[in-house]
Amino acid sequence: MINDKDILNMEIINDINIIGMFLAKRDLNELSCDELHDKYGIKKADISLLLGNSITNTIEVVQKTFKDGIVDKIMVAGGIGHSTSYLINNVRKNNKYQDINTTDKAEADIINEILVNVYGISENDIIIENQSTNCGDNAYKTFEMLRELNIEAQSIILIQDPTMQLRSDASFRKVWRDENKVKLINYAPFVPKVGIFNNQIKFENTNIEGIWEVDRYLSLIMGEIPRLKDDEYGYGPKGKYFIEHVEIPEEIIEAYSRIEPILKKYLDMRKIV
Structure with missing residues (x-):
């Protein structure tokens, strides 16, 4: 206050x-299969990509994209950066996450544990990139990891802290600029x-x-x-x-x-x- x-x-x-x-930044009015079809002509996206941040609400949003059948897989990117201590504090304050171990963990690993142990999502449906430390690094390292895994995603929903959503989009457009077939779809989890x-x-x-x-x-x-x-x-x-x-x-x-x-x-x- x-x-x-x-x-x-x-x-x-x-x-x-x-x-x-x-x-x-939001490219969709709402996260739904109908909205994806109306805007992009697809029934669902390949990946919902959550970029590490401090706001635990973003975890709720990304798990919902998977459970509602909006995406095939979840990817979480984020190592240890300027938001990590804030994320840890928010996880520790939330009774829902009281059994989550945050000690010496990267943002992606903390979020992965929540997705698996709190929301019941299989580890097989989650891709983890836990080394990147900023927006640009998120974009580079997710690109490299998907290429190493031979995953050819045609559509990716980007979810990030709303204050960082627009810059994350610009980072991904730079790194992925030669990937013309990939639709990068922004969805800030809320508008402050x-x-x-x-x-x-x-x-x-x-x-x-x-x-x-x-x-x-x-x-x-x-x-x-x-x-x-x-x-x-x-x-x-x-x-x-x-x-x-x-x-x-x-x-x-x-x-x-x-x-x-x-x-x-x-x-x-x-x-x-």
Whole structure:
């Protein structure tokens, strides 16, 4: 919860929500076989790929894609990175996961144990990549692993922390750019939205297990736009070239410029090194 007076302003809140919605990329209105057929002409996707993150709700979403027959297999990617400690904390706080061993484990291994032991999904239906440490690494290592396993996926549903969904898509488009036959389908598990309640900023999303603290969320979105920019400082082709070009609409640039001076302390938490 945050009660900074400068942020308790509906114009600032609206700008935060505009940016949050932009980052939480969704190519489907809902996760269903009917939606896949209507949008892509397929009855189901080959793989639901969950990229390691701290939000335990994403595990619920990915297991549902398998149990609802939306995908043939689940793949989980993620080693030990900046979100690992947050994931471990969220798993330990959740009574549903009290028997899950998180000690010295990669994100993918923790999530795999939950999928198998809590949701009853067979290990034969899960592919684990437990070495990657960031978005770009996720894309490279999943590509290499599927190639090593001789798995020719034609359609992959990408599921990620909503603040990282758009950048993950750009990372995968870079690494997989020569794989023209592969449909990369984005589905942010939820679209974050904040509001003012009793003079405090809180999430309107009240049913999301493992959702960030608001201050962490603000630091994530403030650090994300500079990384997405295709300039000498960003991650696009004109900069570090970790990702493919991302078109950032003018309304997003304007919203960010309005909140940047007010939320500078959150940007400082995630400055590009």
